[in-house]
Amino acid sequence: MDAYKLNFAVKQTNFKADFTYYLNSKNTLDFGLSSIYYNLNPGDYEPNGSKSLVAPDAVPAEQALESALYLGDKYDITPDFSISAGIRYSLYAYLGPQTVDRYAPNLPRESVNVLDSTTYKKNQVINTYKGPEIRVSARYNLSDDLSVKAAYNTLRQYIHLLSNTTAISPTDTYKLSDPNVKPQFGQQVSLGLYRNAKSNTIETSVEVYYKKINDYLDYKSGATLILNKHIEQDVISTQGKAYGIEFLIRKTAGKLNGWASYTYSRTFLRQNDPNAGEVINGGNFYPANYDKPHDFNFTGNYRFSHRFSVSLDMTYSTGRPITLPIAKYQYDGSERVYYSDRNAYRIPDYFRTDFSMNIEGNHKVHQLTHNSWTIGVYNLTGRANAYSTFFSEQGGIINGYKLSIFAVPIPFINYNIRF
Secondary structure, three states: OOOEEEEEEEEEEEEEEEEEEEEEOOEEEEEEEEEEEEEEEEEEEEEOOOOOOOOOEEOOOEEEEEEEEEEEEEEEEEOOEEEEEEEEEEEEEEEOOEEEEEEOOOOOOOHHHEEEEEEEOOOOEEEEEEEEEEEEEEEEEEEOOEEEEEEEEEEEEOEEEEEOOOOOOOOEEEEEOEOOEOOEEEEEEEEEEEEEEOOOOEEEEEEEEEEEEEEEEEEOOOOOOOOOOOHHHOEEEEEEEEEEEEEEEEEOOOOEEEEEEEEEEEEEEEOOOHHHOOOHHHHOOEEOOOOOOEEEEEEEEEEOOOOEEEEEEEEEEOOOEEOOEEEEEEEOOEEEEEEOOOOOEEOOOEEEEEEEEEEEOOOOOOOOOEEEEEEEEEOOOOOOOEEEEEEEEEOOEEEEEEEEOOOOOEEEEEEEEEO
8 A cells, every 4th residue: 555645844933123214204214134944844755544555754854044134215306206225134044953965066966976974963054145135226207197117126035946847746845045055046127117097096007027047946857856865966056037028907996896917928047057967958048937928817896786796807827838758769778758858848828717706794884793705616617727747658658648626617605704
């Protein structure tokens, strides 16, 4: 019997203190400090039931402490022109207990290149990363209902997300930065145009952005991400870029209200370091796992009366990238599978429509609770959106499969109580 339980956990304990000091009517100062303690369980594997023959296994937990100080200033130069600037200094410490391998420099991180291993005690500082994060923005009112905003900011991120995109049950794996895995660093510049109409009841905006990414974590071909005790040997550091344009229109008042948004965005990665042991796609840019060029969302509400309204939600996005087996060949007396370039194909596009009716109770002011009913249908069109894709060989033939969840309309009823 092979019944098992696979557990993951990301726990964070946060402390934050924010302060605001009004220098004068035009100048406001913000400052503060924050701290995040990470306690990450990368995965443990255990039998499910007394009859299971599964042998328990676990990846050692990870701990880290991220602290920061920040200072920001908002200055209204004129009634129509304001600027905001700030700096945040981030300090990250990777903590024990942990055993860390040290690899030979300028060689791939592989088991044959391990020089030695060091074991650290609980809460012992293993290594640190630090540096400033900067943000600058400016806003100018072209008229009473039209404004433009420009911004630049940098960001450091110490926790990494790795996704297995071709398994029957996709599982996300988290990894903290350590001596062998650098934190991510990004720089973004954006420019937006905003306009309000009809006494600010209709909001419209368009915004463009461009982002540079350093040390984004991706995985090697054939990597094992689940229960990998030396995951640094199966991941690679990449450089990337992202850009896009976002459109939004929102109606906030009246019987008919809601919003619609459309985003065209691209995210590309590149790994061209020969010392990493593998050069992906010849060192050229390739789409990131979360690259979805087209994304459209619509939410509409119509209130027939104070007690009855209907809502319609629609969402569409391009299918995420995927790497497919495209050929078979013979090598060393056995049959092998040849895969396409990294993320050269895509799963089917995602589309879903939800509909609901909202029935309010009476609107008496003096009552203990305010109650309401919500009756609706999830996935109204019954579209079989792909939750995951995977491949299986049967009789020498490799077949691709798509797993869908909730591929039929799902009715639901909610009873809400508000105090």
